[in-house]
Amino acid sequence: MSDTAYTPPEVWDPETVSGGKFANINRPTAGAREEKALPTGEHDFQLYSLATPNGVKVTVMFEELLEAGYSDAEYDAFTINIGDGEQFGSGFVDLNPNSKIPALLDRSGPEPVRVFESGAILLHLAEKFGAFLPTDHTRAEVLSWLFWQMGSGPNIGGGFGHFYNYAPEKYEYPINRYAMEVKRLFDVADQRLAKSEYLGGAEYSIADIATWPWLAPFVKGVIYGEARKFLSIDEYEHVARWANQIGERPAAKRGRIVNRTWGDEDTQLRERHSAADFEGKKL
Amino acid sequence: MSDTAYTPPEVWDPETVSGGKFANINRPTAGAREEKALPTGEHDFQLYSLATPNGVKVTVMFEELLEAGYSDAEYDAFTINIGDGEQFGSGFVDLNPNSKIPALLDRSGPEPVRVFESGAILLHLAEKFGAFLPTDHTRAEVLSWLFWQMGSGPNIGGGFGHFYNYAPEKYEYPINRYAMEVKRLFDVADQRLAKSEYLGGAEYSIADIATWPWLAPFVKGVIYGEARKFLSIDEYEHVARWANQIGERPAAKRGRIVNRTWGDEDTQLRERHSAADFEGKKL
Numbered sequence: 001m002s003d004t005a006y007t008p009p010e011v012w013d014p015e016t017v018s019g020g021k022f023a024n025i026n027r028p029t030a031g032a033r034e035e036k037a038l039p040t041g042e043h044d045f046q047l048y049s050l051a052t053p054n055g056v057k058v059t060v061m062f063e064e065l066l067e068a069g070y071s072d073a074e075y076d077a078f079t080i081n082i083g084d085g086e087q088f089g090s091g092f093v094d095l096n097p098n099s100k101i102p103a104l105l106d107r108s109g110p111e112p113v114r115v116f117e118s119g120a121i122l123l124h125l126a127e128k129f130g131a132f133l134p135t136d137h138t139r140a141e142v143l144s145w146l147f148w149q150m151g152s153g154p155n156i157g158g159g160f161g162h163f164y165n166y167a168p169e170k171y172e173y174p175i176n177r178y179a180m181e182v183k184r185l186f187d188v189a190d191q192r193l194a195k196s197e198y199l200g201g202a203e204y205s206i207a208d209i210a211t212w213p214w215l216a217p218f219v220k221g222v223i224y225g226e227a228r229k230f231l232s233i234d235e236y237e238h239v240a241r242w243a244n245q246i247g248e249r250p251a252a253k254r255g256r257i258v259n260r261t262w263g264d265e266d267t268q269l270r271e272r273h274s275a276a277d278f279e280g281k282k283l
Numbered sequence: 284m285s286d287t288a289y290t291p292p293e294v295w296d297p298e299t300v301s302g303g304k305f306a307n308i309n310r311p312t313a314g315a316r317e318e319k320a321l322p323t324g325e326h327d328f329q330l331y332s333l334a335t336p337n338g339v340k341v342t343v344m345f346e347e348l349l350e351a352g353y354s355d356a357e358y359d360a361f362t363i364n365i366g367d368g369e370q371f372g373s374g375f376v377d378l379n380p381n382s383k384i385p386a387l388l389d390r391s392g393p394e395p396v397r398v399f400e401s402g403a404i405l406l407h408l409a410e411k412f413g414a415f416l417p418t419d420h421t422r423a424e425v426l427s428w429l430f431w432q433m434g435s436g437p438n439i440g441g442g443f444g445h446f447y448n449y450a451p452e453k454y455e456y457p458i459n460r461y462a463m464e465v466k467r468l469f470d471v472a473d474q475r476l477a478k479s480e481y482l483g484g485a486e487y488s489i490a491d492i493a494t495w496p497w498l499a500p501f502v503k504g505v506i507y508g509e510a511r512k513f514l515s516i517d518e519y520e521h522v523a524r525w526a527n528q529i530g531e532r533p534a535a536k537r538g539r540i541v542n543r544t545w546g547d548e549d550t551q552l553r554e555r556h557s558a559a560d561f562e563g564k565k566l
Contacts, residue, residue, distance in 0.1 A: 187314070
C-alpha cells in the first residue's frame, strides 16, 4: 500500500483524471447532455429505473401495493440504461436533476409531480396509499430505519462495491475502510433483526422494502463478485432469516426482475405495463 | 498512483487493518462497548449530538421551530464526543443502534420514542409541528431534495472529506473520485438554486435545513482544510447566494453553535437547555 508520492494540487482539475469503469459517465457537472424525451404509458405512475438495489426498492413497493389490493398503484416501468448514459437525456433530467435512477412521474393528483431518490419515492407512495408506514408512535422507528438505509447505501455501493469490484485497480486502504463499514452495517441490522421480525418492528414496512435490495444480494452471493465470502456474510444469521423471508413474498419476486437487463432472458422484464408482463418469467 | 501489489484475501480479516485517524473508533461490529447512561433534562425533547453537519441540521431545526413560535419545541441538547467513543455507550446505543449522532428522545407523545438519523429527525419534527414541510403537491419536491441530501452526505463527508483531509495518506484515485462527485453535487444544487429560491421551491423547508450544514462550510472555507480552493467552490454562485441567505437567519446562527466543541470559546455551546444559554455567545 503506497500512494504517498501523490500530493493533491491546490486546485483540482478534472481533465487530469483518467480510467475507471465509469470514466465515460462520470463528470463534475450536472444537467442534460442531449435532448431526449422519455416514453410514457397509460397509468398514473410512470417509473424510469433499472434493477439495481435502488431501483428494485421501488418496483417491489409498487408490486407490494398491487399485491395488497391497491389497484390504483398500476404503473408503467421503463428501463434507463445508465451504462449508456440515458440518465443524462433531457427528459430524465427534468424528472431527476441528479441523473440517478429511479425517478417517478406521478400523474394521480390534481397536477403531475416528479419524485426522485428511492427513499422519497417509497415515502411518497406510502403516504399516498396509506400503506407500509404506520401513523402511530411506531412511525418514528420506521422512518429511522428508512433513513438509516439511505445513509448506508452509498457506503455499500459507491464505497465497498466500487473499490472491491469496479475500480480499475485494487487499493488496500479504501477496501479496508469500506469492508469495515459494510460489516458494521450488517451487524447493526443483524442485532436489530435478532430482536425484531422486521427492521421497523413487528410489521413489514418501507424500511424493509428499502433495505432488502441492498442486503439480500450479499446473502445470496450475487453482488460484487466474491463479496459474500470476503465479508463473511454467513455470520449474519438474522439478516439471512429476514432476507429469505422477504424473498418469498410474491411482490419481491416480481419487483426484482422489473427493469432488469442482465441474467437469463426469463429473469428480465425490461418494461412493465401490467401484471400480464410477468407471464412466462421465472420468479 | 500505484497500489497494484495489493490482492485482497479471499476472506477479509479486520485484524490486519491498521492506521487512520479514526482507527481507535472504527470496528466491524455494532453495539454498546460500555455501560453508560445518558444525562437528561426537563424538556420533552432530549437531543444527543455534536455540531458536525449532521448534528447542526437538527439544532437548526429546533431553533427554527422556536423562532417560528412553536414553544413546545424547547429541547435539551447534550454533546456526544465521538472522538472519545461516547456514541458506543449503552444509553446512546439504546437510542441509536447505529452509533452515530444525532439521536433524539421524544417524550412529547403518549409514550417516548427514539428517532435516529438526521433526516428522520427532521421529518419527525416537521410532521409533529406541521412546519417546514408542505402538505400540498409541493411536498414530493421537498422530500426528493431531503433524500437527495441524505444520499449525498456520505460522499461528501465519508468520501471526499475522509480521503482529502483525514486519511493517513493521500491516495490519488479516491480523491479524484470524490472530488468529481462533490463538484457534481454542487452543480446539481447550483442549477436548482439558479431557478428556485430554496431547494424545495419558493419556501424554506427541511430540504434546506438538511443541506445547508453540508454546503455552507465549503462556501465559507471552514471545512476540510483547503477544500474550498481545491474544488473551486467559488464557481457555484447560486449555492453561495442561498448559503449566505440562510446563514443570516437567527435560528441558523444559533443552531450551528449548539454542541460545538471546537473554535473560540464564545462560539461553543456544549449544552443547550434554554434560550438564555446563548447569552454572551458570538452568533
